[in-house]
Amino acid sequence: MLYIIGLGLGDERDITLRGLEAVKKCHKIYMEAYTSLLSFGLSTDGLSKLENLYGKSITLSDREMVEEKADDMLSESRDADVAFLVVGDPFGATTHTDLLVRAKKMGIDVKIIHNASVMNAIGICGLQLYRYGETVSIPFFTETWRPDSFYEKIQRNCMMGLHTLCLLDIRVKEPSLESLCRGRKQYEPPRYMTINTAIEQLLEVEQTREESAAYSEETECVGFARLGSEDQMVVAGTMRQLQMIDFGAPLHCLVITGKTHPLEEEMLNFYRCRT
Amino acid sequence: MLYIIGLGLGDERDITLRGLEAVKKCHKIYMEAYTSLLSFGLSTDGLSKLENLYGKSITLSDREMVEEKADDMLSESRDADVAFLVVGDPFGATTHTDLLVRAKKMGIDVKIIHNASVMNAIGICGLQLYRYGETVSIPFFTETWRPDSFYEKIQRNCMMGLHTLCLLDIRVKEPSLESLCRGRKQYEPPRYMTINTAIEQLLEVEQTREESAAYSEETECVGFARLGSEDQMVVAGTMRQLQMIDFGAPLHCLVITGKTHPLEEEMLNFYRCRT
CATH class of the missing domain: 3.30.950.10 (Tetrapyrrole methylase, C-terminal domain)
Structure with missing residues (x-):
């Protein structure tokens, strides 16, 4: 199962309980770095704050990774629970529709966890x-x-x-x-x-x-x-x-x-x- | 302080950590009943689920109460932390702008906690x-x-x-x-x-x-x-x-x-x- 999880707009406390529950049971956690690096102050101590909250390490995936290596992430989702974290809502200002379409074509189950967006x-x-x-x-x-x-x-x-x-x-x-x-x-x-x-x-x-x-x-x-x-x-x-x-x-x-x-x-x- | 807190769209697990934190420190909790009664299945056991999660009792406020008796709620917010819970986002499909304007006119501090909306x-x-x-x-x-x-x-x-x-x-x-x-x-x-x-x-x-x-x-x-x-x-x-x-x-x-x-x-x- 691939969970695409909206983190909301502020900081690590803007994830929903449903989102946190999903992250905690995931085997691997990716996070979109395109806007998040900034919004969550991840250049400094934001990433470790998230990792502490989740009790897991996070792989930052920049735009190239999402565009070029998404298939690896999707393959992993076939046999295990994988989380992809997104600032705002998964379908807010920045779209992740393409990732979802690729997952569905590969027959992978996807669950969306919504949050606030701009x-x-x-x-x-x-x-x-x-x-x-x-x-x-x-x-x-x-x-x-x-x-x-x-x-x-x-x-x-x-x-x-x-x-x-x-x-x-x-x-x-x-x-x-x-x-x-x-x-x-x-x-x-x-x-x-x-x-x-x-x-x-x-x-x-x-x-x-x-x-x-x-x-x-x-x-x-x-x-x-x-x-x-x-x-x-x-x-x-x-x-x-x-x-x-x-x-x-x-x-x-x-x-x-x-x-x-x-x-x-x-x-x-x-x-x-x-x- | 008056906290207007979005609960998201699904059930009690869609509140954010920030929202839950705020609810837990509030002295009194009101909840808009207009749409929530339904969305959260509150006619049955939804309300007690929320109350268990928050460890507090909730006062359901129907539309009349919000329109006619909002001043009481606002007065309480002057000296204590009060939460007003709303399905979706505070400024989603259903608007709570009027409540916010009244609070601001009375000089009451208001904090908005966002969430997903339709x-x-x-x-x-x-x-x-x-x-x-x-x-x-x-x-x-x-x-x-x-x-x-x-x-x-x-x-x-x-x-x-x-x-x-x-x-x-x-x-x-x-x-x-x-x-x-x-x-x-x-x-x-x-x-x-x-x-x-x-x-x-x-x-x-x-x-x-x-x-x-x-x-x-x-x-x-x-x-x-x-x-x-x-x-x-x-x-x-x-x-x-x-x-x-x-x-x-x-x-x-x-x-x-x-x-x-x-x-x-x-x-x-x-x-x-x-x-």
């Missing part, structure tokens, strides 16, 4: 979850690559008065261009997009498309940093206001506010920035 | 969460009241190729019309909309609006019953196919499938009904 925890700002339109991803712009397909989606959501969740780019274990040329993999340092960079890019795209005006510097937004953790930060304000704020350590995400109801406004007021 | 657990069917449009609610039709504002929303989502989550009506502790006339409150038995009724109503509305055709009997959907619990049921098929299926005990919800990617199709195939 997709529902953003509800804390008071904007109602059923009033969100399509979610968009904002990728890091480079000199030559400035994809802006998110723009039409935001525009459609705005036109319908819906809120838009913007997921911000994460670059972990990206091979450097230089190393690719040399045929030997070396990695760029990890990069996590800040709310400030996201707004900068959003406004740049808006300027190049001035005819349409989906949003502007004056558009109300909500910025979230380290959502679900003890030191989370939630601030409501215009793009211009949020751009001036230091939200601190990653992960960040951003909501572009649509048409609001009075109760939503009341909640936003508690988070309103005072500049 | 809004993200539907990810298990393989349709990507970022490809959903606005969520709709399907209310029970009566002889004289057949509101269909969900129709335009579904139509917009379909036009953009987005999936639509339909939340189905729950009627718990509704005063009967007869009792209201007599001036003495008596309640209707609880009603939970089935997927079958939802599809029947959806098709009825489609027929009266034949000009527009947002969907039809042949539209692909996914039906979910008891999502997140041990005996959950997930079936993909056309509206016509799903309408023939007995999904069993509540709660049910329904997703109207938009444009799918190949990986989404592959996942749906595992759930496809074989009729």
Whole structure:
């Protein structure tokens, strides 16, 4: 049996009792390192905290491993209980559908253990979850690559008065261009997009498309940093206001506010920035 | 301090360690009865299971209590730790924003403990969460009241190729019309909309609006019953196919499938009904 277990958003205490029970009976434990290294502070003492809690050692599996060596993990799951730990929910912002499809094709039993993810925890700002339109991803712009397909989606959501969740780019274990040329993999340092960079890019795209005006510097937004953790930060304000704020350590995400109801406004007021 | 704690979707083992820790240190524990009575089988032995796990007694608070007597609960939170337990996530399908606003206005500290909710657990069917449009609610039709504002929303989502989550009506502790006339409150038995009724109503509305055709009997959907619990049921098929299926005990919800990617199709195939 392969257990795909959501760890939630904060720290080791956000696993559910059901999840912990499953981990404890598993023979081998893998953990997705792509976002978890950061969210759970695993670069320092987070991993040992988890290992102490579980009473077992954890194999960190980076993106390459999940993509290239998943079959080994799946084969192990055929005869023994194996856990694959995922930050948030297994089907939250980062998808693990592919792993599940491969497992099912191999005839392996899979059990999903759900948890909170960014997709529902953003509800804390008071904007109602059923009033969100399509979610968009904002990728890091480079000199030559400035994809802006998110723009039409935001525009459609705005036109319908819906809120838009913007997921911000994460670059972990990206091979450097230089190393690719040399045929030997070396990695760029990890990069996590800040709310400030996201707004900068959003406004740049808006300027190049001035005819349409989906949003502007004056558009109300909500910025979230380290959502679900003890030191989370939630601030409501215009793009211009949020751009001036230091939200601190990653992960960040951003909501572009649509048409609001009075109760939503009341909640936003508690988070309103005072500049 | 008022702790608003998400219990997740399945049973008592879906609380997080963080949530359990908070409950254990609380002086008084309230639990929202509106949906929980059902989801956690609390009409039978579910409540005592929770009470055993927490080592404390729980006060069930129905909708009237939350709406009318919340101030008492809030006053208690001023001087002591009080827990308010909610099925799913505190800001999932059912909103508790109003309670939070009242607490904040009274200057009471509030801590939210997140968990899985229907809004993200539907990810298990393989349709990507970022490809959903606005969520709709399907209310029970009566002889004289057949509101269909969900129709335009579904139509917009379909036009953009987005999936639509339909939340189905729950009627718990509704005063009967007869009792209201007599001036003495008596309640209707609880009603939970089935997927079958939802599809029947959806098709009825489609027929009266034949000009527009947002969907039809042949539209692909996914039906979910008891999502997140041990005996959950997930079936993909056309509206016509799903309408023939007995999904069993509540709660049910329904997703109207938009444009799918190949990986989404592959996942749906595992759930496809074989009729």
